Amino acid sequence: MQAAWRTASESLRQEGWNLDVLEEPLDWPFEPGPLTISRVRGTLYGVAIGDALGAPNEGKPRWKLQAEPLDSLKPHNERPAGTVTDDTDLTLALATSILESGTLEPEDLVPRLIEAASKTVAGGWATEQAVERLRRGAAWWLAGTPSAGNGAAMRAAPVGLFFDEPDAIRRAAFLQAIITHRDRSAAASAIVNALFVGWLARGGPAGEEALFWLAGAVDGLEVPLASRHRRKKHQTVAGLVREAAEYVGEPEKAFEHFRTGAFVLETLPSALVVFLTYPDHPEKALLLAAHAGDDTDTLASLVGGWLGAYLGDRKLRSRTPSNWWQVAAAPAIERISRR
Numbered sequence: 001m002q003a004a005w006r007t008a009s010e011s012l013r014q015e016g017w018n019l020d021v022l023e024e025p026l027d028w029p030f031e032p033g034p035l036t037i038s039r040v041r042g043t044l045y046g047v048a049i050g051d052a053l054g055a056p057n058e059g060k061p062r063w064k065l066q067a068e069p070l071d072s073l074k075p076h077n078e079r080p081a082g083t084v085t086d087d088t089d090l091t092l093a094l095a096t097s098i099l100e101s102g103t104l105e106p107e108d109l110v111p112r113l114i115e116a117a118s119k120t121v122a123g124g125w126a127t128e129q130a131v132e133r134l135r136r137g138a139a140w141w142l143a144g145t146p147s148a149g150n151g152a153a154m155r156a157a158p159v160g161l162f163f164d165e166p167d168a169i170r171r172a173a174f175l176q177a178i179i180t181h182r183d184r185s186a187a188a189s190a191i192v193n194a195l196f197v198g199w200l201a202r203g204g205p206a207g208e209e210a211l212f213w214l215a216g217a218v219d220g221l222e223v224p225l226a227s228r229h230r231r232k233k234h235q236t237v238a239g240l241v242r243e244a245a246e247y248v249g250e251p252e253k254a255f256e257h258f259r260t261g262a263f264v265l266e267t268l269p270s271a272l273v274v275f276l277t278y279p280d281h282p283e284k285a286l287l288l289a290a291h292a293g294d295d296t297d298t299l300a301s302l303v304g305g306w307l308g309a310y311l312g313d314r315k316l317r318s319r320t321p322s323n324w325w326q327v328a329a330a331p332a333i334e335r336i337s338r339r
């Protein structure tokens, strides 16, 4: 990962990216517990269940979803119930790459991303564009689309599981992000997702203090972006992650305020509020996320990953309907978790 970091950081710094925060040491602010297989399986199943539950609702407005709520996996994209989408397929591709290479190695990851993106259901635009450039031989540190879409964040969970130290998680999450999303806020959101998985999977508290630590871990990386819905206000992932603390306990208000579209400035803070409102009630949290409107599969998938990291697979299983576990990705998750 060191050589990849040097290559990417040199190129991005020449374009004015401030990567200083990623060079600083970062420690867990609590005594980390051991990572268990239960937390690994919980995280990966959580990602897949949220994805499969939210996918039939993707792109629909909240009012419409709440008028006809679902409580089980349903067919979508002309595929049977339990089919997962890009959120899960790319998460599992990243997990496999890290386990095979023992680190974050773009040369190993790129062909896996190309393969997963070409087979997946309902893939994202920015990832498809980047994958097309990679397929034609573009260098991995130059190929990414300049987009603050959700694609880099939604697949980042395995980084939080398979790297132990927070500064290594941060750099690995950054590197895997820019391969498809060459954008500072997309990278910041991938870092936040990976670090939060790492935090929860090692016994960190499911409380608002996590938000301030996560925001501090990416401070200075971003250039403020104009939100699509609040055009006058320029926003960063770091700022919005801190702001999410004001909405814990009021997810409906959070959806109104942050919105739920396929854009990191919307999905990530909304998902954080859902999880922190119901960390011990996974069925409630996942259904809420899957009915939030717009990018429901990514929203529920992020929430699912954190629930699984926090609760582990046994508690997650005992507190959710058994038919939710019939996700198509189950054999792949079992294979990865046993390694």
Ligand SMILES: [Mg+2]
Residues within 6 Å of the ligand: 085, 086, 087, 122, 297, 298
């Ligand atoms: Mg998706």
